[in-house]
Amino acid sequence: MAAEHLIADGVPQGCHLFPSGCGFPAPGAGIFDFTPLWKFQVFGIDFGIGKPIILLLIACAALVIFFVAAFRNAKVVPGRLQSVGEYGYLFVRDGIARDTMGKAGDAFVPLLFALFFLVWVVNFLGIVPFAQFAPTSRFAIPVAFAAIVYLLWVPVGMIKQGPGKFMKMMTMPPDVPKLMYVLLIPIEFVSNFLVRPFTHSVRLFANMFAGHLLIVSFSVAAWYLWSPNIIGIAGSIASLLVAIVLVLFEILIQALQAYVFALLTAVYINDALHAH
Amino acid sequence: MNSLNALLPLLAAEGGESEPNVLAIPLSELIIGLVAFFVVFGLLAKLALPGIRKALDERTAAIEGGISRAENAQAEADALKAQYQQALADARHEAAAIRAQAQADKTAILEEARREAAEAAAGIRARAEATIEAERATTVAALQRHVGDLAVQLAGKVVGEQLSDDERARATVDRFLADLEEQAAATGVAR
Numbered sequence: 001m002a003a004e005h006l007i008a009d010g011v012p013q014g015c016h017l018f019p020s021g022c023g024f025p026a027p028g029a030g031i032f033d034f035t036p037l038w039k040f041q042v043f044g045i046d047f048g049i050g051k052p053i054i055l056l057l058i059a060c061a062a063l064v065i066f067f068v069a070a071f072r073n074a075k076v077v078p079g080r081l082q083s084v085g086e087y088g089y090l091f092v093r094d095g096i097a098r099d100t101m102g103k104a105g106d107a108f109v110p111l112l113f114a115l116f117f118l119v120w121v122v123n124f125l126g127i128v129p130f131a132q133f134a135p136t137s138r139f140a141i142p143v144a145f146a147a148i149v150y151l152l153w154v155p156v157g158m159i160k161q162g163p164g165k166f167m168k169m170m171t172m173p174p175d176v177p178k179l180m181y182v183l184l185i186p187i188e189f190v191s192n193f194l195v196r197p198f199t200h201s202v203r204l205f206a207n208m209f210a211g212h213l214l215i216v217s218f219s220v221a222a223w224y225l226w227s228p229n230i231i232g233i234a235g236s237i238a239s240l241l242v243a244i245v246l247v248l249f250e251i252l253i254q255a256l257q258a259y260v261f262a263l264l265t266a267v268y269i270n271d272a273l274h275a276h
Numbered sequence: 277m278n279s280l281n282a283l284l285p286l287l288a289a290e291g292g293e294s295e296p297n298v299l300a301i302p303l304s305e306l307i308i309g310l311v312a313f314f315v316v317f318g319l320l321a322k323l324a325l326p327g328i329r330k331a332l333d334e335r336t337a338a339i340e341g342g343i344s345r346a347e348n349a350q351a352e353a354d355a356l357k358a359q360y361q362q363a364l365a366d367a368r369h370e371a372a373a374i375r376a377q378a379q380a381d382k383t384a385i386l387e388e389a390r391r392e393a394a395e396a397a398a399g400i401r402a403r404a405e406a407t408i409e410a411e412r413a414t415t416v417a418a419l420q421r422h423v424g425d426l427a428v429q430l431a432g433k434v435v436g437e438q439l440s441d442d443e444r445a446r447a448t449v450d451r452f453l454a455d456l457e458e459q460a461a462a463t464g465v466a467r
Contacts, residue, residue: 010296029298047304056308060316067324074331076338082328089328110325114317140301144309209298 005051008133009033012220018227025224027216032137032209056135059121067117092116092262100266101273108269111152112262115145119204120258126212127247127254134254137208139201142261146201149265154193157272166272200264207257211250218243418463426456 010030015022036048070085078086092113097105105112119136126134135141157166171188172181218239225235430452 029296032298033296045303045307047308053305053308056312060312064316064319064324067320071324071328071331074327076331076334078331082331086328086332089325089332110321111317113325114313114320118313118316138305139299140305141309143301144306145313147306148310148313 005035005037006130008051009035011216014223016227016232017224018229018232025220027213027220031213031216034133051133052135052138052141055125055131055133056122056141058131059125059135060118063117063121088117089113096259096262096266100263101270104273105266105270108266112266115149115265116258116262119145119261120255123208123254123258124251126208127250134208134212136204136257137212139205139209142201142204142208145204145261146197149200149268150197153265153268153272156269160273170271196268200261200268204257204261207253211246211253215243215246215250218246422459422463426452426459429455 008031010028010033012025012027015025017024034050034052036050037054039046039048041047067085070081071089074082074086089109093106093109096112096116097109099105101108122136122141123134125131126137157170160166161169170192171185173184173188176184222236222239222243225232225239227233227236433448433452
């Protein structure tokens with residue numbers, strides 16, 4: 001893997017403010033584009049396997065290897081690895097599935113478990129040295145995950161409650177004057193069936209995107225300001241410190257967004273399971 | 277990279293169009309995302325999660341089993357304790373009954389002994405009285421006989437001898453008394 005594959009296409013070329021006086025090379029959307037390592041076509045669809053996809057696959061492999069190693073020979077009295085994994089499993093089962101859905105949530109624990117940990121590990125790659133890129137900051141990846149959730153809870157609702165009752169529940173809030181339904185039905189429909197999957201994916205994508213952009217911006221600024229004078233040194237060190245703080249902040253955001261993504265999934269499924 | 281740098285001004289000249297659209301959804305990435313999720317989900321659901329679910333269920337069962345075992349042991353201990361207490365109460369009751377019986381027996385035995393002693397005493401007194409009565413009767417009869425005999429002898433002696441001489445009369449009386457004593461002694465020996 002050469003440097004052109006490892007570093008995003010749009011990473012600004014370095015220059016220092018002093019003495020050249022060049023303008024700030026602000027990082028743009030280009031920092032989320034990578035030159036593909038190899039390209040191929042399947043059924044006429046162009047595939048370009050670059051760093052984001054490779055990182056995604058590495059995250060998937062690491063996730064599966066870890067949990068299979070931790071859980072395959074799970075004992076009643078857990079070992080160290082199993083204890084760690086168990087903590088994660090119980091967090092998803094009790095903190096996400098059962099908290100939102102009650103006992104009915106147990107059936108959806110594998111889905112929520114896979115979603116939560118896949119999103120978290122993929123997000124986490126954003127601060128792993130040399131990876132330093134979260135595949136979830138490519139919009140297609142959160143869209144894929146949100147699509148799976150959307151294509152699960154809508155049929156589940158249709159089957160569990162019946163299409164008519166389900167649509168009524170999702171578009172007609174109870175205890176509202178009849179006339180208001182003229183307004184409410186379109187609003188609720190758009191909100192629940194069109195906006196919901198969009199916000200579900202954009203929330204994750206935008207957080208990862210913005211976090212990465214911020215860290216890159218301050219890192220670039222640290223380089224840009226570095227100059228042999230007091231303003232340059234102070235500005236550069238300040239920018240670097242901000243970048244480091246942002247990295248620590250990202251750790252929190254990554255976990256939080258994975259939790260929010262899984263929690264919303266549980267809430268949507270719960271909506272589909274129960275009329276309210 | 278140098279050639280790219282050379283192109284940069286050209287791209288900039290075309291305007292903002294060179295920036296990629298961040299909201300674009302390349303079909304290939306979408307497909308890879310879907311496949312990646314399903315593979316991860318499938319492998320975890322097949323290989324990892326059944327193990328941990330089984331272990332957790334077993335742990336729950338073990339804990340619940342332990343609790344129910346402890347409850348059984350507690351119930352058993354309680355039953356045993358009640359049994360012992362019952363036995364203890366029974367034993368105390370029995371001891372009290374035995375004591376009461378013994379008390380009653382003692383009273384009865386004492387009463388019996390007292391009664392028997394009284395009867396025996398009464399018997400002894402009756403026999404003694406009878407003996408005394410018989411002896412008295414015998415003595416009285418013997419005395420009467422002797423007194424009669426003595427009176428006859430005395431009368432014979434008084435009649436057969438002259439009582440002029442005081443010396444002689446005195447001797448006669450003395451002889452009589454001596455005879456009387458001899459006779460009394462002989463009677464006592466005879467009895």
